Amino acid sequence: MNAIRPSTQIHTTCPYCGVGCGVIMTPVAKGYQLKADDQHPANFGKLCSKGAALADTLDNDDRLLYPIINGERATWDAALSKVARTFQRIIAEHGPDAVAFYVSGQLLTEDYYVANKLMKGFIGSGNIDTNSRLCMSTAVAAHQRAFGADAVPVSYEDMETADLVVLAGSNYAWAHPVLYQRLAAAKKMRPGLRVVVIDPRRTATCDIADLHLAILPGSDGFLFNGLLNYLRREDALNLPYIEAHVEGFSAALHAARLAGSIPEVALNCGVPESSVSEFFRLFLRTERTVSIFSQGINQSSSGVDKANALINLHLATGRIGKPGMGPFSITGQPNAMGGREVGGLANQLAAHMNFTDPGHIDTVSRFWNAPRIAQKPGLKAVEMFQALAGGKIKAIWIMGTNPAVSLPDADQVRRALQSCACVVVSDCVRHTDTTACANILLPAMGWGEKRGTVTNSERRISRQRAFLPPAGEAQPDWWIISQVAQRMGWAADFPYTRVAQIFREHASLSGFENHAQRTFDISAFTDLSDDDYDALQPIQWPVNAAHPQGTPRLFTDGQFFTPSGKARMLAITPRRPAQATDAEFPFVLNTGRIRDQWHTMTRTSKVPRLNTHYWEPFVEIHAADACAKQLEDGSLAQLNSRHGSMLARVRISEDQRHGSLFVPIHWSDVFAQAARVDALVAPITDPISGQPESKHTPVCITAFHPAWQGFVLSRTPLHFDDTRYCAAACCGAYWRYELAGGHHPALWSDWAHDILNLSADWLEYRDDATGRYRAACLVDGQLQAVFFLAADHHLPAREWLANLFKSEPLTTSERAHLLSARPARDGADPGRMICACHSVGEKTILNTIRQNKLTSIEAIGLSTQAGTGCGSCLPELRHILERT
Ligand code: SF4
Numbered sequence: 001m002n003a004i005r006p007s008t009q010i011h012t013t014c015p016y017c018g019v020g021c022g023v024i025m026t027p028v029a030k031g032y033q034l035k036a037d038d039q040h041p042a043n044f045g046k047l048c049s050k051g052a053a054l055a056d057t058l059d060n061d062d063r064l065l066y067p068i069i070n071g072e073r074a075t076w077d078a079a080l081s082k083v084a085r086t087f088q089r090i091i092a093e094h095g096p097d098a099v100a101f102y103v104s105g106q107l108l109t110e111d112y113y114v115a116n117k118l119m120k121g122f123i124g125s126g127n128i129d130t131n132s133r134l135c136m137s138t139a140v141a142a143h144q145r146a147f148g149a150d151a152v153p154v155s156y157e158d159m160e161t162a163d164l165v166v167l168a169g170s171n172y173a174w175a176h177p178v179l180y181q182r183l184a185a186a187k188k189m190r191p192g193l194r195v196v197v198i199d200p201r202r203t204a205t206c207d208i209a210d211l212h213l214a215i216l217p218g219s220d221g222f223l224f225n226g227l228l229n230y231l232r233r234e235d236a237l238n239l240p241y242i243e244a245h246v247e248g249f250s251a252a253l254h255a256a257r258l259a260g261s262i263p264e265v266a267l268n269c270g271v272p273e274s275s276v277s278e279f280f281r282l283f284l285r286t287e288r289t290v291s292i293f294s295q296g297i298n299q300s301s302s303g304v305d306k307a308n309a310l311i312n313l314h315l316a317t318g319r320i321g322k323p324g325m326g327p328f329s330i331t332g333q334p335n336a337m338g339g340r341e342v343g344g345l346a347n348q349l350a351a352h353m354n355f356t357d358p359g360h361i362d363t364v365s366r367f368w369n370a371p372r373i374a375q376k377p378g379l380k381a382v383e384m385f386q387a388l389a390g391g392k393i394k395a396i397w398i399m400g401t402n403p404a405v406s407l408p409d410a411d412q413v414r415r416a417l418q419s420c421a422c423v424v425v426s427d428c429v430r431h432t433d434t435t436a437c438a439n440i441l442l443p444a445m446g447w448g449e450k451r452g453t454v455t456n457s458e459r460r461i462s463r464q465r466a467f468l469p470p471a472g473e474a475q476p477d478w479w480i481i482s483q484v485a486q487r488m489g490w491a492a493d494f495p496y497t498r499v500a501q502i503f504r505e506h507a508s509l510s511g512f513e514n515h516a517q518r519t520f521d522i523s524a525f526t527d528l529s530d531d532d533y534d535a536l537q538p539i540q541w542p543v544n545a546a547h548p549q550g551t552p553r554l555f556t557d558g559q560f561f562t563p564s565g566k567a568r569m570l571a572i573t574p575r576r577p578a579q580a581t582d583a584e585f586p587f588v589l590n591t592g593r594i595r596d597q598w599h600t601m602t603r604t605s606k607v608p609r610l611n612t613h614y615w616e617p618f619v620e621i622h623a624a625d626a627c628a629k630q631l632e633d634g635s636l637a638q639l640n641s642r643h644g645s646m647l648a649r650v651r652i653s654e655d656q657r658h659g660s661l662f663v664p665i666h667w668s669d670v671f672a673q674a675a676r677v678d679a680l681v682a683p684i685t686d687p688i689s690g691q692p693e694s695k696h697t698p699v700c701i702t703a704f705h706p707a708w709q710g711f712v713l714s715r716t717p718l719h720f721d722d723t724r725y726c727a728a729a730c731c732g733a734y735w736r737y738e739l740a741g742g743h744h745p746a747l748w749s750d751w752a753h754d755i756l757n758l759s760a761d762w763l764e765y766r767d768d769a770t771g772r773y774r775a776a777c778l779v780d781g782q783l784q785a786v787f788f789l790a791a792d793h794h795l796p797a798r799e800w801l802a803n804l805f806k807s808e809p810l811t812t813s814e815r816a817h818l819l820s821a822r823p824a825r826d827g828a829d830p831g832r833m834i835c836a837c838h839s840v841g842e843k844t845i846l847n848t849i850r851q852n853k854l855t856s857i858e859a860i861g862l863s864t865q866a867g868t869g870c871g872s873c874l875p876e877l878r879h880i881l882e883r884t
Contacts, residue, residue, distance in 0.1 A: 010467040011037055013454055014051040015106065015447040016598045018331030019043065019178045020456025021051050022538065025448070025467045031058060032467065041538055042156065042456055048177030049596050049836040049872040053607040058448060058468060061606065064430040065472025068441040076473065079440055080480070083397070084487035086422050087123070090395045096125035096374075098394045100384050103344055104401035105132040105333025108452030108464060110502040111477035112335070113342040114494065115399065116350055118485045119378075120343065121370035122493060126355070126378025127393070129346040131401040132336040133381040133690060138298035139329035140340055140348075141689040142307030145570055146315070147555070148562035149352060149519040150340055154290060154326035155458045155540065155552045160186040161324040164194045164286035168220060168310060169296015169695075173204035174595040176294075176330055176457075177872045184208050184874070194286065196279055198223065199296060201590065201620075201662055202655035204875035211278055214657055216270035217588045218696050220297060221574030223276070224309035226265030228256040228316060230280045241318030245558040245566055252312050252569035259574070268574075283313070288324035295332065295592065299694040301578035303686045308570040315567050321555035330457045337455035341520050341541075342506060346378035347690075351510040352520035367512050369493065380690030382408060382683045389416035397424040399477060400444060402600045404433035405668040408692045410678040411644045426480055428471070429602045433668045433676070443474040447603075450476050451499050453536070459551075461522070462538040478502055500533035511544060519561050524548050577696035578684045581659070585641060585698035587625070588660045591677050595872055596836055597666040605671060608732030612833035616727035616738045617675035619648040619701065620662040626652045629701055635793045636704040636725060636740055639663070641697050644679030647704055647725045649738070661701060672727040706740035708771060710789030713737075713801055718755055718785075734805040736798065739789075748773035752787045760784055765819045776818045781809030788821065796821030799841060800829040834876050837869025842880065849884045857881060
């Protein structure tokens with residue numbers, strides 16, 4: 001371990017995605033200055049738009065500041081005692097399986113460790129599951145089947161040194177932006193590096209793709225089996241490697257033969273034969289291949305099979321355990337990997353031990369001195385909330401996550417929470433869709449306040465360090481859980497007073513009776529001092545006596561963690577998604593992330609510039625489908641599935657396949673009305689991993705015709721009753737509301753005046769015949785609010801008006817043009833925000849390209865600064881350049 005870095009700079013880790021970028025926080029006169037850590041091996045000085053904006057998220061607005069019981073402020077002692085008593089009573093009356101914990105990839109490893117120890121070791125139930133179930137439990141299961149352990153074989157560096165990178169079901173550019181930037185930089189340095197994107201949607205990631213296979217949703221297994229069969233036919237398998245290090249080869253090959261020839265594969269996948277041939281030839285001739293897979297593979301009812309079909313290709317060609325080669329599962333959350341290490345999933349035990357091996361149960365039981373340890377796996381996330389709805393689970397403790405928004409069948413999840421007598425939520429945020437259902441709220445420390453470790457997608461453990469005082473009475477999650485455990489009678493087993501104690505215990509368990517049988521081994525940290533823990537530098541596990549400096553690459557010796565020591569190829573029979581489209585629900589709904597928001601927006605929504613890229617929920621649809629459904633770009637649409645419905649703004653996009661729709665996952669009731677996409681998603685899961693099929697829900701889409709539509713921009717936050725649709729975004733100097741209503745207010749003017757409730761100068765225009773109303777409200781010549789309402793969505797652009805909120809008293813010309821919403825001069829309307837770092841809009845970029853005849857993104861950067869910050873907007877800049 002290296003020495004502590006002596007300075008007032010705090011080296012910590014970004015709390016968003018699984019890339020795990022290092023950031024440095026430096027106290028300045030007003031708050032903290034953030035910069036990317038150029039020494040951190042995950043990002044080497046890069047950050048994406050979300051990470052770069054972290055310093056703007058540190059206020060205590062809407063923080064949960066003290067414990068609350070049934071809506072009333074409570075003391076910590078009262079709240080902790082009530083949780084302990086309630087859980088004890090329910091366990092005594094109904095048994096340990098009547099309670100559950102639902103935890104989060106946002107927790108630090110030490111928090112996760114203590115939660116898992118309490119539930120599995122001492123309460124004696126397996127009922128602890130994590131929201132990581134929704135993003136990567138499929139990869140865990142596939143790793144265990146293939147390698148005998150949940151072990152990611154490669155490092156980020158392998159991706160950069162590969163000659164072919166296959167991205168399967170990953171919008172890398174938006175979901176893992178810094179890795180995308182590293183890949184783009186590697187490709188720029190070595191143009192021979194080929195990138196293949198396999199995704200039904202043309203995403204921003206395709207910007208650097210040499211080949212994009214826009215396959216039929218869910219048909220990946222056919223493609224991978226077809227490739228294995230092709231490699232066999234072309235005599236391109238690594239038979240010596242297979243002989244020495246792989247089992248299950250014959251059965252896997254036999255199953256793959258059924259994939260047929262290239263034309264059959266192309267037909268099954270819905271892509272041209274030429275594209276399939278090109279991909280197969282590229283894979284065949286490129287030894288150094290890294291295959292990255294993410295939610296597009298994982299969130300499927302046959303995701304584990306798909307992941308194993310992909311891993312099969314690497315085992316059959318011996319492309320694993322060597323530089324620049326291997327299958328690579330990329331995790332979504334900052335500490336999904338840490339959760340896997342401590343047993344945060346209901347079917348895991350701890351330290352990569354599991355329930356299928358009775359010896360493991362005994363090992364963990366003796367290490368914890370836990371005589372009533374759970375003997376079987378608990379309920380996985382979707383099952384857990386179904387058991388809650390059915391009354392089998394009578395008390396649930398949710399930590400740092402928002403299942404009322406993010407779980408499939410989200411309306412049913414919310415009803416289940418509302419009907420449960422004991423819902424405990426520990427969180428750092430006061431108002432979420434889930435805290436609204438809680439009886440007991442426990443304030444947890446947030447990022448910048450808490451201390452601990454996280455593990456990123458390449459097995460690299462990094463420290464999160466504190467640089468802020470706790471908000472209000474907030475406490476670390478591990479403390480909260482330990483206090484409840486102590487009150488339940490296990491004080492001696494949960495004696496923790498410092499987070500380093502927990503890390504040492506976790507490290508010790510990883511090495512306990514391990515004998516090189518379990519890949520997760522950080523036993524080198526068993527005796528780590530508190531000071532060394534504080535100074536811990538990023539390092540990849542295993543970290544043990546044999547590998548004291550960590551392990552960048554696994555399986556270099558061809559030895560795996562199966563009983564035979566050989567990796568397993570699996571015989572895969574590809575399956576279509578569980579639910580097919582039909583006449584009633586003819587479209588496939590695909591869900592995913594957007595560039596500038598994270599999860600349910602509780603942190604990223606605090607940053608105005610992150611809200612201006614996409615400010616309201618939207619549905620992307622192919623132009624032909626939109627035409628057939630009579631949907632105009634910018635209009636509102638209603639989506640229905642067998643489980644629920646939502647409203648969203650229509651975005652017509654040639655990037656969609658015919659018959660497919662894309663809706664982002666981020667909007668909750670806190671930010672929009674009727675816009676939770678998971679209300680539509682079916683609670684259908686992979687039978688092995690339990691991961692939901694969030695990428696394939698049959699839905700229908702229809703035009704939504706409210707009585708009126710409109711937008712309001714206001715210097716102060718407003719409240720709207722009686723709307724059918726309302727999406728709110730804080731944009732800095734102003735709030736933006738996109739609205740639709742079921743019936744016209746009798747008097748528009750009275751309605752607007754009531755909402756604003758402000759003594760001011762009003763400029764108003766009303767046309768009752770066309771149902772149009774426009775108003776601007778000024779105080780001392782400064783704009784306070786504008787109201788633009790109409791019979792449909794044909795409304796002026798908002799950006800020029802929005803810019804007026806930055807102004808001091810308006811000029812005469814601006815005042816004169818207010819109600820037409822058109823600037824007096826060209827170029828004053830910047831258009832939709834593209835570059836979040838430098839606030840450069842689409843129209844500004846387009847105008848600059850045209851006026852100056854620009855031909856490169858470097859030239860755009862020189863002229864407008866767009867793309868010269870974090871680089872997250874570079875794919876969109878290229879797209880705009882191509883269009884122009
Ligand atoms: Fe954070 Fe962006 Fe890095 Fe992910 S890629 S860890 S969101 S800075």
